[in-house]
Amino acid sequence: MKKEIKIIVDTLIKTYPDARCELLYETPFQLLIATVLSAQTTDKKVNEVTEKLFKTHGDLNSFLTLTEEELREKIKVIGLYKTKSKNIMNLCKILKEKFNGEVPKERDLLITLPGVGRKTANVVISNCFGVQAFAVDVHVFRVSNRIGLAKANTPEKTELELMKNIDENLWTICHHTIIFHGRRCCTSRNPKCEECTIKSYCNYYKNKHL
Numbered sequence: 373m374k375k376e377i378k379i380i381v382d383t384l385i386k387t388y389p390d391a392r393c394e395l396l397y398e399t400p401f402q403l404l405i406a407t408v409l410s411a412q413t414t415d416k417k418v419n420e421v422t423e424k425l426f427k428t429h430g431d432l433n434s435f436l437t438l439t440e441e442e443l444r445e446k447i448k449v450i451g452l453y454k455t456k457s458k459n460i461m462n463l464c465k466i467l468k469e470k471f472n473g474e475v476p477k478e479r480d481l482l483i484t485l486p487g488v489g490r491k492t493a494n495v496v497i498s499n500c501f502g503v504q505a506f507a508v509d510v511h512v513f514r515v516s517n518r519i520g521l522a523k524a525n526t527p528e529k530t531e532l533e534l535m536k537n538i539d540e541n542l543w544t545i546c547h548h549t550i551i552f553h554g555r556r557c558c559t560s561r562n563p564k565c566e567e568c569t570i571k572s573y574c575n576y577y578k579n580k581h582l
């Protein structure tokens with residue numbers, strides 16, 4: 373890992389010692405559902421819904437007692453709720469029929485499930501199964517390219533560059549700290565550059581101030 377990247381990563385880890393997944397969950401199944409629900413929606417909104425939903429429907433078997441219409445009703449305050457209800461009900465059926473009721477631990481199997489892309493699979497395997505992974509969401513994409521940890525124009529290429537530039541044992545913690553930084557400091561509009569702990573190393577800041 374290059375010296376400058378190591379300084380950025382170390383500083384972000386020190387700045388956000390409590391960085392972690394902000395979705396509420398107790399099991400891999402709950403995190404999988406919460407992450408599918410979180411597409412194009414805030415974690416806060418998802419948590420408001422799942423806090424109630426998981427009290428009555430916290431596992432696969434209880435989800436399988438729901439109809440798609442009943443699930444729609446329970447998640448209707450979340451964006452894209454019709455598509456998400458359909459995907460989740462199909463996903464539950466496949467988990468039961470093909471995976472013995474268990475959430476698979478492998479990325480390649482997870483991405484075969486409806487509504488589950490590489491980002492969702494990476495969230496599940498890194499948080500639940502101890503696999504080092506970068507889940508590139510809008511925050512990770514924006515922040516890592518602004519700083520210069522990656523120089524890429526798609527989430528997929530950004531993930532590959534982050535994996536190349538950062539030591540593997542730091543991928544998951546780095547992913548959490550970059551998301552925390554994106555939500556709290558390096559926001560999409562008006563990033564708080566003057567109070568940023570890594571501004572001296574950030575390409576966006578250097579380009580603006582040199």
Ligand code: SF4
Pocket residue numbers: 518519557558559563564565566568569570571574575576577
């Ligand atoms: S200096 Fe500004 S653009 Fe760079 S990481 Fe910090 S907040 Fe983001």
